[in-house]
Amino acid sequence: VGLREEIGEQPAAIRRLLVEGREAIARAAAAIRAADVESVLVAARGTSDHAAIYAQYVLGARHRLPVGLATPSLVTLYGVEPAFRHMAVIGISQSGASPDVVAVLGAAHRQRVPTIAITNTRGSPLAESADHVIELHAGEERAVAATKTYTTELVAIALLSALLADDQEAASDVEALPAVVEAALEVESTARQLATERAGLDRCVVLGRGFEYATAREWALKMKELARVIADPYSAADFQHGPLALLEAGFPVLAVVPSGNAQDGLVELLGRLSAEFGVDLVTVTDRVGESRLGAATMQIPGGTPDWLTPVVSIVPCQLFAYHLARRKGEDPDAPRHIRKVTLTR
């Protein structure tokens, strides 16, 4: 079983989480509601850090909760525990083994604020250090690069949000995700073709905004890990502060731009980048016939609410990075130099 199979397992993994994980997620939601939680801190590294960014937008947009991303080195390098008052602390790690993420949860636990672990590994140090454990039920992930543990992390956060608000409609939208992700997998032939045409790709920027900023970050990481592309992810806003200077004709720009008001500004920016600089634009979108996005589009199904689209929009990105890696002669199951479990302190 390799990376490609694990990409394909995502609908089943999400379906399993929605059934087998639901009770644990409901208990975590109840704990947050019961405590006097005014803000949330999320500790995570690597791919899970992108799930943390998703949590930042979901809990911010849907619950008005300010969400901070932890700087674990304050605890591990400087020996300082933040004073967590009126906070809930969430740790995300597929392995549940990263000492720095565990250290943040441990500090929160000692201060008796609600702690939640989101992990694929029951009995892991992270699971043991938290009041509430949301197990991902993604099944063992063997490829070094995370795919199904990323999308199940997003779905765990999405269902947590739905149950936190006791929002039946939102919960139904979450339940619909396995079928939508299944449909998104059908983009594979397009993803393969676009990747094959770009065998020389060795650098790019990746743009996304709002909920899709997490997708841009995760796409960039997959490009680095799998296809050894130096990929620089940016929110469309920050991109205009400087990195714009990098552009020239043919410069590869990858962008995640599903439908939605929040994305209109990015579509406009991309149209300008194509017209003014002649960049090589590759997009993930459900917009059909949007000429400003050019021809190299990987289409995802429409109709998913914007806050859930990141679960779907990452799928073509995973497939694009996978096929580019193969085209470039890299082994997508075992990228150079990196290990599945990274024990950072």
Place this chain on the structure above:
Amino acid sequence: VGLREEIGEQPAAIRRLLVEGREAIARAAAAIRAADVESVLVAARGTSDHAAIYAQYVLGARHRLPVGLATPSLVTLYGVEPAFRHMAVIGISQSGASPDVVAVLGAAHRQRVPTIAITNTRGSPLAESADHVIELHAGEERAVAATKTYTTELVAIALLSALLADDQEAASDVEALPAVVEAALEVESTARQLATERAGLDRCVVLGRGFEYATAREWALKMKELARVIADPYSAADFQHGPLALLEAGFPVLAVVPSGNAQDGLVELLGRLSAEFGVDLVTVTDRVGESRLGAATMQIPGGTPDWLTPVVSIVPCQLFAYHLARRKGEDPDAPRHIRKVTLTR
């Protein structure tokens, strides 16, 4: 007056801030102390976002305050105001004009939590939207790429921390910074030589950890803006989750590694990167004779406390990016495509 002159003006700009800005900083510190502040949110973009990261580490390490970085698009794109309870909100922007940063401050102001603007522009929209204004007194910054406004932003935050804790020793250490930055400017001939030897540099990773993560981020942005290098900044911890796959012999790795316990792990990692992969390592450090850092080092003065070192360590980075830009035939005073004031929403 261009970028090079503005780099050289930094000691004078910091000195001016410490005199002319002190009262405003003391008032802001008093306001935070008087309010029941349990955490802080910082809103910023571009270079100022790196000052925000510095604030995250300084307020976290010295005051145990959890500090979050705002996601302004929640306000501007999704129309949702975070519920700011027991928080202080800081906006940082040299121009004070960025509508999204102003929007976050405006929301906080309406909710009557303490708001602080750190800006070089008196009377700017950001200044007008805050309870307390810390003016940078850096003088007009004409070059598109920010230098003296960045270091004065850091010093404003550092002095805010010293006064918040009523810590005389810390305040004295801050007062010493102009002379240390002056001494750091003497590295220029080395920076020029190292840059000139790397005229073909078009990609790199930039590593820093803890307080110096902000420096790594800002160095990477300067490399993009000025020298059109695709530069990927990483904390040493996140770097091991994936991007490590990019490395190969001769791959340029820039790193900021002053003395201090918190940096020992990074020095060890860099030694391993050199030994195993034969990367091309360029470092900023005060460690003399640390063989694991190789020969291409830009030396900064020693003796500055670790929490203040980022004010000093960025100086060789600015000079390296400036000389690389010149060597590559770019105009460091007016990088392609970007403007001094970027109005993102």
